[in-house]
Amino acid sequence: MKTVEVDIKVPNQTQYLGLIGKIGEDIARTLEKYGGDRDELAYHINLVLTEAMTNAICHANENDPSKEVHVIININGPRLNIKVYDEGQGFDISSLPSPDFDGDSDQGRGVYIIRSLMDEVHYRKSKNGHVLDMTKILYCDQAPLSNKSSKSGKQPSE
Amino acid sequence: MQLNMVEKGDIVLIEVQEERMDAHNSSDLKEKMLQLFDEDKCNIVIDLAQVRFVDSSGLGALVSGFKNASARNGNLKLCGLQPQVKSMFELTRLHRVFEIFPGTDEALASF
Numbered sequence: 001m002k003t004v005e006v007d008i009k010v011p012n013q014t015q016y017l018g019l020i021g022k023i024g025e026d027i028a029r030t031l032e033k034y035g036g037d038r039d040e041l042a043y044h045i046n047l048v049l050t051e052a053m054t055n056a057i058c059h060a061n062e063n064d065p066s067k068e069v070h071v072i073i074n075i076n077g078p079r080l081n082i083k084v085y086d087e088g089q090g091f092d093i094s095s096l097p098s099p100d101f102d103g104d105s106d107q108g109r110g111v112y113i114i115r116s117l118m119d120e121v122h123y124r125k126s127k128n129g130h131v132l133d134m135t136k137i138l139y140c141d142q143a144p145l146s147n148k149s150s151k152s153g154k155q156p157s158e
Numbered sequence: 159m160q161l162n163m164v165e166k167g168d169i170v171l172i173e174v175q176e177e178r179m180d181a182h183n184s185s186d187l188k189e190k191m192l193q194l195f196d197e198d199k200c201n202i203v204i205d206l207a208q209v210r211f212v213d214s215s216g217l218g219a220l221v222s223g224f225k226n227a228s229a230r231n232g233n234l235k236l237c238g239l240q241p242q243v244k245s246m247f248e249l250t251r252l253h254r255v256f257e258i259f260p261g262t263d264e265a266l267a268s269f
Binding site for chain 1: 181211213214215218245250
C-alpha cells in the first residue's frame with residue numbers, strides 16, 4: 001500500500017466540518033487492500049474527523065474566527081493516522097470520564113466516540129497549540145496488513 | 159438546518175431535511191424544539207430518514223429535546239434511522255434512551 005498524505009488548513013469555523021469529513025470518507029474509499037466494511041470505515045473516519053475538529057474549533061480554539069485548524073491525514077501501510085492541530089491552551093482528554101450511559105446527558109460523547117473508533121489516541125503540545133493524534137490499524141483481506149507493529153486485538157468492524 | 163414541521167393533532171412531526179447533523183447545524187434543531195416547548199407542544203416525532211451522518215453534537219441536540227419533552231410530561235420519539243445513524247445510537251447506548259420506530263406512521267401511532 002502506497003503512502004497517502006493529505007494536509008489541510010481551514011479557518012476556525014464549523015462550516016468546514018462537512019468538507020473535511022467528506023475528504024476523510026473519500027480517502028477511506030480509495031484504500032486498495034482494505035478487507036473490512038469500506039462504508040463503515042468511511043463513516044468512522046468522517047465521524048472521527050468531525051469530532052476532533054469540533055473539539056479544536058469550539059473548545060480548544062474557543063470559536064475564535066482568527067484561529068485556524070490544521071488537519072493531516074496519513075496512510076502508511078496498515079496505519080491510518082489523523083492529526084488535528086489547534087491553537088488553544090489544551091485540555092487533558094485523559095481526565096474526561098466516559099459519558100453516563102444510564103443517564104441522558106446531552107454532552108460528553110465526542111472523545112468517547114474517538115476513543116471507541118481509533119486504536120491509539122494522544123493529545124500533546126505542539127508548536128502553536130496542541131495536537132490530537134489518532135491512529136487506526138487497518139486490515140487487508142488476509143488481515144492484518146503486513147507490518148510488524150500491527151496490533152492484533154481489534155478488528156475494523158468494532 | 160432545513161426542517162419541515164407538520165402538526166398531527168397534538169403531535170409535531172419534524173422532518174430533518176439534511177444529510178448531516180453536526181456541530182454546525184444541530185443548535186438550529188435544539189432552538190426549534192425549545193420554541194415548540196414554549197408553545198406547550200411537547201409531543202414530538204423526529205424523522206431522520208434523510209440524515210446520513212450524525213455526530214455527538216447532533217445526538218446531544220436530540221437528547222436535549224428528549225429531556226425537555228419528558229420534563230414537561232411530553233415525549234420525543236425518533237423514526238427513519240439509516241443503518242449508520244442507528245449504529246451511532248448503539249455505540250453511545252442512546253438506543254436505550256429513545257423510542258425508535260421504522261417510520262413516521264408507527265411513531266405517530268405510538269402516542
